[in-house]
Amino acid sequence: MQHPTELRTHEGTVEAYDPTTGEVRWRHARDGRRPLTVLPARGEAITLWDDGFVTATDGRSVRWHRALPASAGWLAAHGGTGVLRPLGRGILAVLTPRRVAAYRTADGDLRWVLPARKGCWFAPERALHRGGALLIAQPCARDAWTAQLVAVDDRGRIAPHRRSLGNEALGRGPEQLNPQKLVAAPR
Known part of the structure; x- marks a missing residue:
């Protein structure tokens, strides 16, 4: 070792x-x-x-x-400053003003890319980790401050009902629940 x-x-x-x-x-x-x-x-x-x-x-x-x-x-x-950001599960985010790209650290395989919205840019030096998410400032000339923040993790942009990109280790699929997350009761 x-x-x-x-x-x-x-x-x-x-x-x-x-x-x-x-x-x-x-x-x-x-x-x-x-x-x-x-x-x-x-x-x-x-x-x-x-x-x-x-x-x-x-x-x-x-x-x-x-x-x-x-x-x-x-x-x-x-x-x-702020360009290289580990995301967990062997994924590295690389932040530039025009895009965020994520690579698997084991082999450099590109996992996902998130371009900045039109009229906006990413500010790598202002990104920070919060829990399992990386919060990235995305200043835009005409948007409210609440629209100027993007959250990503090893699977990409955090959004409801997103699909897995297959970053999980073998034998551990997205169908398994994480006991740390709260699940709302059916309505």
Whole structure:
């Protein structure tokens, strides 16, 4: 079993340190690129780079990578604050002003995409977790403040009667009730 590591960014690298000894376990760099933010995930590091690439690495190899369309200019001006957000059940949300995309952390598989409404944009730095949901600010020029908030989880946008995307682990289907949720009596 591999022991946990501490992840840090240093100049143009992502570094994993042994928390007991402080020794560097591994380093990962991309030529001419700078890591903006890094998250731990199952013994790996998921990194957002300044050119809009997201990579998952264990230090020996890059397991998967994804490009964020038309984001390099925005990232250069705003940095990576709030862009990478874990959603639970092995799903990572990647927030940009134009869209929210969710990837499975095990293999980088795209699970769902939520575009910003016309005339609106997402504000990644203002998103926050509340219970099992990620609440994302979506400022709009003409909408009331109550319409300027979107809630998502590992299955996508939270809405009544939504269908499962198949993110569940095998043997655990959406038909099973969660005892933590209250169920209203039939009317």
